[in-house]
Amino acid sequence: MASVLPPPPPQRLVRALGPDHPWLAGLPALSQRLLEQWELTPERTVLPGGRTSVVVLVRQADGRPAALKLCAPSGAGARAEAAALTRWDGLGAVRSLRSDTAAGALLLERLHGEVSLRSLPEDKAMLESSSAVRRLWVPPEAGGFAFTTVAEHTGAEVERVLGRAPDDVRPLVDAALAVRDELLADAPEGVLLHGDFRQGAVLASDADRSPWLAVGPEPLVGEPAFDLARLARDRLHDLVASPGAAAATRRRVQRLADSLDVDRERLRGWALYRAVESGVRHVLAGDREDGELLLEFAAWL
Template sequence: MTSPVALPAGVLAFATRGADWAAFVDRLPRLVASLLQDWSLHVDGAPAHGHTALVVPVRTEDDVPAMLKVGWVEEQTEHEHLALRHWHGRGAVQLLRADPRRGALLLERLESTDLTQAWDLEACEIVGGLYRELHVPAPPPLRRLTTFVSRWTDDLAALSAGAPLPRRLVEQAVSLGRDLAADDASDGTLIHADLHYENVLAGTRAPWLAIDPQPLSGDPHYEPAPMLWNRFDELAGDVRGGLRRRFATLVDAGDLDEDRARDWVIVRMMHNALWRLEDDATEPTQLNPPRRLATDEYLTMCVTIAKAVQE
């Protein structure tokens, strides 16, 4: 079966990540063609892509504009369809159809405008408002945040004393991580876990809607950190002040407890630093963020954020 969709160069580049990714890219054209046929869709524009998925503008047989998303299925993305169905369009893109076995989602079509051009604190207010809509009781199949945090905190505790991180900060994150992992309140709420400027798009039925969740049964206070490490370079000149203003805005708009949110930021940033020091062969995901900066710069960013929220 021939696909009417030409894979973008960025999707073809997925194949360089390893044999499994190469196999995924190889079968993707046939997979897209079968989905278009099975769901009676026709292509309605040029395809785009994210870090792990191809996204194709389509129209349904009823001429409804939509987006066909076909992605790599991993533990961070396998329950995306469950979260979107659970939200039912409240604060998030509407799920129209899903085939989890094929890693396929049919989504309402949103605008291409995201929050990257928005005034920084305005964007934080918007994201904080989305927290209020998205944070509902988690459906049972979701993976628990504490399961991950326990493992990562043990790994952090085993980090060599000679690692290029402030030992006091590492020990603080280990202590906080263990306390949070043992706290019943750290599970039970449906969280997006990767909500930042590029994962919020303008819509027609709502001004802004979240996309691309990597959902967990977790703690709402886990959410703010990605809004601090994304667009970090734009804070040059007043890094500490900018971070603190972002953090305060997210806490206020999201009706979060400041102390608990601060603890999670410290833990998340030290986990990020830990992964940075690990083997680069590990594929980046939301739970192991993309390594876009030189190592020393990335570690400096992690430490700076962890310090800024508590100074």
């Protein structure tokens, strides 16, 4: 077995955390400990990687492939993901083989990371997305892990992001805050949600149970419309470039709601809120171009 993790952490993660983040400094030792403890042989780090984790393709002691995911920083994120994957037990999502949530580590079945639903034509991708996400909407286990609710999650966003919105987008932010309050006031009973469901989070699989499985959940408990709100703006650059983009956006939301028996207005409201929150977050991070694109999408709704 190799004695070190193959390449260094992905630069996308380093930029997100900052090169001096203490978790990055401890990553080599953490990686080596888990490789030895779980008898894993590393093959390569998945690139370009994400902003909150490192994924290393490995071989188990019996030669079977797997993926070692190290979440940064360790803690609630890894615990919530492990709990959600255990609840789904492979139904619509990648299967967890083992975990050390105190270390932020998950050993997952290996999927085809280079092939997501984004590789399919849009209509086919949306059809497969609908099928995949529907399987994830199950009741959280009674007495089990206490997942963050949509109300709690969005409340933190209001304080952390929308409360710092520039004055020039304040009317749109006010509309997003108002629709959030309305949606939470009469929210239906919550189910377990992926939290960050999009075409790029559904990967090809060789598993007999499904050819497409979801990965990278940021699980929450809430109504299905919240999950669909992120999917509604998938391939946003293509949507913007299409003729009659505003009308096409509204039609997409309606078709998506109807295909999964979700109330159109609730999906429209959450799509508006989530696009505004994401747009403001991009603007605050200095990514004005993508931020304004997201805010334009919200205005079309």
